[in-house]
Amino acid sequence: MNEDINILILSCGTRNKIVQYFKKELAGKGQVMATDCSELAPALYDADKYFIVPRMDEEGYLDFILSICKENNIKAVFSLIDPELSLLAKHRQNFLDIGTIPIISDFEVVELCFDKYEMYKFLIQNGFKTVRSYIDKEKFYKDVEAGIINYPVFVKPVKGSASININKVNSKQEVEVLFNQFDNLMIQEFMDGIEYGADVYIDMISGEPVAIFTKEKIKMRAGETDKSVSIKDDKLFELIKKFVKKAGFKGIIDIDIFKVDDEYYISEVNPRFGGGYPHGYECGVNIPKMIIENINGNVNKDVIGDYEEGICMMKFNEVKAIKTVK
Amino acid sequence: MNEDINILILSCGTRNKIVQYFKKELAGKGQVMATDCSELAPALYDADKYFIVPRMDEEGYLDFILSICKENNIKAVFSLIDPELSLLAKHRQNFLDIGTIPIISDFEVVELCFDKYEMYKFLIQNGFKTVRSYIDKEKFYKDVEAGIINYPVFVKPVKGSASININKVNSKQEVEVLFNQFDNLMIQEFMDGIEYGADVYIDMISGEPVAIFTKEKIKMRAGETDKSVSIKDDKLFELIKKFVKKAGFKGIIDIDIFKVDDEYYISEVNPRFGGGYPHGYECGVNIPKMIIENINGNVNKDVIGDYEEGICMMKFNEVKAIKTVK
Numbered sequence: 001m002n003e004d005i006n007i008l009i010l011s012c013g014t015r016n017k018i019v020q021y022f023k024k025e026l027a028g029k030g031q032v033m034a035t036d037c038s039e040l041a042p043a044l045y046d047a048d049k050y051f052i053v054p055r056m057d058e059e060g061y062l063d064f065i066l067s068i069c070k071e072n073n074i075k076a077v078f079s080l081i082d083p084e085l086s087l088l089a090k091h092r093q094n095f096l097d098i099g100t101i102p103i104i105s106d107f108e109v110v111e112l113c114f115d116k117y118e119m120y121k122f123l124i125q126n127g128f129k130t131v132r133s134y135i136d137k138e139k140f141y142k143d144v145e146a147g148i149i150n151y152p153v154f155v156k157p158v159k160g161s162a163s164i165n166i167n168k169v170n171s172k173q174e175v176e177v178l179f180n181q182f183d184n185l186m187i188q189e190f191m192d193g194i195e196y197g198a199d200v201y202i203d204m205i206s207g208e209p210v211a212i213f214t215k216e217k218i219k220m221r222a223g224e225t226d227k228s229v230s231i232k233d234d235k236l237f238e239l240i241k242k243f244v245k246k247a248g249f250k251g252i253i254d255i256d257i258f259k260v261d262d263e264y265y266i267s268e269v270n271p272r273f274g275g276g277y278p279h280g281y282e283c284g285v286n287i288p289k290m291i292i293e294n295i296n297g298n299v300n301k302d303v304i305g306d307y308e309e310g311i312c313m314m315k316f317n318e319v320k321a322i323k324t325v326k
Numbered sequence: 327m328n329e330d331i332n333i334l335i336l337s338c339g340t341r342n343k344i345v346q347y348f349k350k351e352l353a354g355k356g357q358v359m360a361t362d363c364s365e366l367a368p369a370l371y372d373a374d375k376y377f378i379v380p381r382m383d384e385e386g387y388l389d390f391i392l393s394i395c396k397e398n399n400i401k402a403v404f405s406l407i408d409p410e411l412s413l414l415a416k417h418r419q420n421f422l423d424i425g426t427i428p429i430i431s432d433f434e435v436v437e438l439c440f441d442k443y444e445m446y447k448f449l450i451q452n453g454f455k456t457v458r459s460y461i462d463k464e465k466f467y468k469d470v471e472a473g474i475i476n477y478p479v480f481v482k483p484v485k486g487s488a489s490i491n492i493n494k495v496n497s498k499q500e501v502e503v504l505f506n507q508f509d510n511l512m513i514q515e516f517m518d519g520i521e522y523g524a525d526v527y528i529d530m531i532s533g534e535p536v537a538i539f540t541k542e543k544i545k546m547r548a549g550e551t552d553k554s555v556s557i558k559d560d561k562l563f564e565l566i567k568k569f570v571k572k573a574g575f576k577g578i579i580d581i582d583i584f585k586v587d588d589e590y591y592i593s594e595v596n597p598r599f600g601g602g603y604p605h606g607y608e609c610g611v612n613i614p615k616m617i618i619e620n621i622n623g624n625v626n627k628d629v630i631g632d633y634e635e636g637i638c639m640m641k642f643n644e645v646k647a648i649k650t651v652k
Contacts, residue, residue: 014640014641014642014643015642016642016643017642017643017644017645040544040553040638040640041640042640042641042642043642219366227366229650275643278645279645279647308649310649310650311647311648311649311650312366312647312648312649312650313645313646314340314366314367314368314645314646315340315368315643315645316340316341316342316343316368316369316644316645316646317342317343317601317641317642317643318343318641318642318644319343319604319605319608319639319641319642320639320640320642321605321608321609321637321638321639322637322638322640323634323636323637324555324636
């Protein structure tokens with residue numbers, strides 16, 4: 001009984017595929033449980049057991065989650081939404097104390113991902129190409145005059161999730177309007193190139209990247225990849241390996257990368273399952289299985305690049321209907 | 327062999343559920359075939375047979391579709407995208423001549439749906455409440471001064487599909503900027519109320535509305551309903567019946583409606599399967615079956631309101647992977 005590998009997925013939302021994949025990989029050797037603060041999160045209903053929980057910012061939230069873990073013999077926990085990742089990382093020891101492994105990078109590494117300007121500095125200092133970024137608009141104007149950067153540029157919050165509040169801007173006047181209206185903005189170069197996504201698993205025991213799945217994004221919709229095609233490039237794999245080792249990521253991460261004039265530029269990292277991970281799974285890059293191996297105390301072997309190129313993934317809508325209590 | 331009920335779905339795109347529902351309802355009594363101009367339309371791969379076709383605006387497109395119908399003994403055809411609806415309606419006779427029924431309203435009625443200002447005039451003239459609309463900005467400014475309408479308002483193209491190019495506007499200055507930049511705009515009142523969607527089937531033989539499914543939209547995403555809950559209100563059913571009879575719709579339509587201060591306002595009509603139709607199907611409002619009955623020459627009986635209230639539909643992403651030819 002104690003040997004059941006029960007897994008808890010926090011803030012599951014509409015990520016039904018992730019719940020389904022874990023159920024498939026566990027194949028009865030444990031249960032997949034899920035939480036959300038809304039009963040209208042369809043992924044709840046694909047789990048073996050689900051819990052409607054308070055909102056993350058409510059007092060007592062952490063204790064609520066910890067008690068779910070304890071009572072349900074949860075072996076590993078992870079979250080699918082950004083604001084919860086820092087919470088999990090910060091309280092790693094509380095989970096470990098009750099026998100639950102949080103699948104998440106260290107707190108400082110998670111925080112680095114959510115401060116786009118800190119990440120920019122980290123990348124530059126460590127010799128990685130990245131998207132030119134400014135928090136000082138005067139410095140930006142000087143660089144425009146010097147021809148180092150040109151309009152259009154993106155103006156966005158230094159700490160922001162998904163594509164919320166991103167403005168494509170064509171003039172100094174527009175930059176001024178936005179900086180007068182909002183605090184903590186940054187200016188980012190517009191990358192006129194190809195966009196890639198990488199799903200990477202860094203073994204939780206060995207600390208080594210063991211799986212990398214890269215895909216070219218061919219159609220976006222509402223800030224999410226709608227269609228993508230699998231690609232392989234050893235140069236990109238080497239860059240990703242070097243970067244994740246340097247930053248010290250652990251578990252599952254999702255990286256956004258641009259290619260301009262045959263050079264790769266690291267853009268952003270989400271230290272969680274990316275919205276496009278189903279593409280990797282459908283191509284055989286089985287990260288749920290690797291997580292289960294780690295929970296069982298086994299180190300995963302390196303399967304980087306172990307998938308087929310030219311496989312296109314297309315999203316479409318599935319529906320789940322429930323009776324609401326009114 | 328001639329008795330097979332083969333159905334052709336044009337421009338199927340990501341509407342996998344529609345293809346799946348028809349396959350289920352035909353249950354082997356015919357084939358569901360689908361077209362798209364892109365091989366990256368996931369719904370193609372749920373069909374029994376699929377065709378990659380030229381773009382709709384290319385010469386010879388209609389003949390291409392007609393020859394597919396002829397060669398595959400297609401009994402009925404319909405499209406899932408707006409620009410193609412007028413084409414189908416306009417060339418109804420060409421399809422009928424080869425034994426294929428286009429599931430679409432008459433040409434004039436389809437055109438009325440795509441001219442938002444004509445639809446506004448039609449509704450007002452026939453005594454239906456609708457969203458206050460202007461193509462004359464000076465008349466709008468006068469009404470603002472007279473307190474008949476207030477900011478914010480929407481500025482959008484008179485002929486526009488989905489939510490493309492819709493601006494929420496707060497001042498005369500912004501209205502002027504948009505009207506200087508673009509032609510054929512209209513100004514529409516911002517409705518601060520509840521939004522409903524109605525899926526309606528008007529029997530192709532009797533001309534009577536026989537199915538109405540109404541739902542409250544509770545969450546939107548990228549202009550599409552992400553979550554909705556089924557509702558029933560006889561007052562709304564009566565309004566819809568009166569409206570569809572007056573306008574002379576046929577087959578499947580999708581209506582957007584607002585409720586403000588307990589009054590219903592008809593906003594827009596899409597004379598095709600709406601993106602939220604799966605909600606109705608999952609609640610038992612089986613329009614594919616009604617279409618099949620009509621193809622077989624049978625009149626459908628009235629099942630208006632024959633479903634459960636309080637059923638919530640939630641969308642999530644499913645994926646389809648294919649090997650691309652590179």
